[in-house]
Amino acid sequence: MPLSPTASGGVRAAAAMTVLGCSTGATAGLTDYPLYGGQTLRYLLAAALLLPLARRGGPLRPRPSGGELARLALLAATGLFAFNVLLIQALRRTDPAAVGSVVGCTPLLLAVLGPLLARRRPQARLLAAAAVVVAGAAVTQGFGPGDPLGFLLALGTLACEAAFSLLAVDLLPRLGPVRVSAYTTALAVPMFGLTGLALQGGRMLRVPTAGEAAALLYLAILLTVVAFLLWYTALGRLGPERAGLFAGLIPVTAALSGAALGTGGLHPGELLGSALVGLGVCAGLTVRQQPSPDGPVAAEHKAAEAAQAPAAR
Template identity: 75%
Template sequence: MPISDTASGSLRAATAMTLLGCSTGATAALTDYPLLGGQAARYLLAALILVPIALRAGRLTPRLSASELGRLVVLAGTGLFAFNVLLVQALRDTDPAAVGSVVGCTPLLLTVLGPLLERRRPRLRLVAAAGVVVAGAAVTQGFSSGGPAGFAYALGTLACEAAFSLVALPLLPRLGPVRVSAYVTVLAVPMFALAGLAVDGSALLRRPSGAELGALLYLGTVLTVIAFLLWYAALGRLGAERAGLFAGLIPVTAALSGAAVGAGALHPGELLGTLLVGLGVCLGVAPGVTASRGLPGRRRPAAAADRRRPVPSAGPGTP
């Protein structure tokens, strides 16, 4: 029995955000590894996997236009490069709880900006659902204080997180999740490599320890290849408004995964936040709320070819 676009998109979005939330352990293992060089290696590994998969779809007809290429460069520069740099700077100037509370506003931002970019009015029900998700994420993450510089960096991180979805939306109907993911990972490699050479010089890369190598492999394959594909496939099915609600799962799954591996105990606030996030997501994806008209593009050849191919990650695709 075939499942609906809503169910399929919800499953993909939830899986992608769960993988992102569970990546905190891998990220922590790279604390002492050169940031820019590590990210360059991560996206190079992802590109080596994604490009051959994209090539299996055949030649893109017509070829990539200048506007599409420009949008892909902006997507890689904001959603991948600037996001990681600003996130690290934010964490240096304030604590993770404050940063998480700001970035946790992503669902609300997508719910409002998504329709406005399509010249539509935001739907009250989805805005309310996003508000519940944001409240749940804030309760889970905890409230904290930080300096103005850290707050500014956190706002920049929030903007880049939203750009990762909003800038990609017009590209997905023609290019499909696989091509978009392949293009942006390829473009991100020189961005991180050149910045790393300018900042770290010869210390751009070093031989990783066993734990660091495992973390790089996880980030490059699971978090980038799989999560990117899942997330972009979810965007095409749900639209930014509803898919964005699932970003509230990031702090929830981070807390749950930490408790599961013994890195910390669950607190009542985290459990309450989990319930609020779940309530908000259910409110947003419940029957009666449909995706925006122009997004899915499900009849277009490129996107359809991406979904037909037996890609291991079709079952995520990020963060």
Template identity: 55%
Template sequence: MTRPAERAGADARGIAGAACAMVLIGTLMAVSAVLGGYPLFFGQAVRYGLAALILLPLALRDPLRPRGVREWALLTALAATGLAGFNYCLIEAARSADPATVGAVVGASPVILAVAGPLVGGYRPSGRVLLAAAADAAGAALANGLGDGDLRGLLFSLGALAGEVLFSLLAVPLLPRLGPLRVSAYSTALAVPLLLAAALAAGEAPRLPSPGEGAALGYTGVVITAGAFLLWFDALGRIGPDRAALFGGLIPVSAAATGAVLGFGAPSGGQILGCLLVGLGVTCGVSPPGRRFTLGAATSRNR
């Protein structure tokens, strides 16, 4: 079976969507500084709840729904691992390792998806995309910087890496029938009770956010979650999870640029080199040789 991009040509809309989604997610690091004193798990529940309030009414306007145990199980697993589980591991990792270490580990996701994505999608992995993913991951590690941490931090970082990979892999079999809107809507809604349970287990006390915290929560819920998820899931169906994953290297690039704009300091030499490597990896791996980008979905969808 051929990969999606080879059936329809590399899709310009999918490429643009994956790039925009990862750039938006990269701004989360700067926005998260505003939420440093807000209850973590409760804040994530509010974030996904806001996204669900936007997405679910749109999804429910169409009679097409998730059906059968398989689709509901995949959506629940996506919410539990790629959303709630990813955030839990990321928070716990940050308690034992610095952000550079966590970012470098999670930044290895393009390499894993370069192999696992095609296998789940039913086509052969590309050696060219795998090499591009390795350059992408190395660039992301350089852009994040080198950090340190203990074994606990490393294990939770690996857990966050698993959540990042499953966020894409579990969506692949759902997208052809449900499409990006329904996958985004149902997964964000299912993540809310899981995160509220985590907040309860952690002993968090809910409180009203300050005006600054409210603005940050609104931005993360509406723009980073509802907006970026729609763009990302659409890109997965158009260009495949392996090529879409290459754009994950843009997260530290976007974070560095956002930090510079907000006055946190100019990018270092290592960050600039890392950005160049990410650009090289994306450019080399995003489309098959001799193919042009074409508009249109690579996989058929029942809208």
């Protein structure tokens, strides 16, 4: 029996955020590698995998219009380029727990901005569910010391995290998750590469160690290719406000993966926070979304129903 759009979207969103949460170890393994060079290699490899995947049915059609191309470039500049740069800079000035607590507000931000951008009123039950998820993420992550500039950088990271989803919503019905992922990933390559050449010159690249190469492969293949496709598919089926609830899984899966790898241990606060995140996600998914008749979520639901027909396979 096929899953409903809500159930299949929830599974994909949870899987994407699990991959993202477990990426903390891989990211830590690249702290000594040049930032811009490492990100250039990451997105270059991801684009090399995604672009052929997007072309498997023939030429890249439909081609993005001028407006869509501008939105894709803005998505790459904020959700990929600025997000990674601001995150690294914030972590250099502020305790990771404090940064995680700020970025953990993503569900609440999407629950407010998602419907507003679609000219809908935010639903009170979804806002309440998002608040529970944010509280659980904060309890799981904990709070840490930091300076004012670090806090501002963390706020910028939060804004870029929200832009990664909000800017994609109107692109998904026509271009689809594969093309949106492929185009934005390809556009991010020159952004990181040219910035690295301008700031670091030939020092932006060096031969990675075995550990750094493994981290780059994880970030490129699992996080950028697999998680991007899972997340954008879930975003189209759930909408930004309900999909955003799953961002609360990031600190939970980071804590669980750390305990599984022996780099950290589970504490009562992390268990309590995990329970709160689960409660908020479940409560949010029970809220029936009210998309506009011709909105992107409605179009995605129609596409999902058509995909389940025998002729589509």
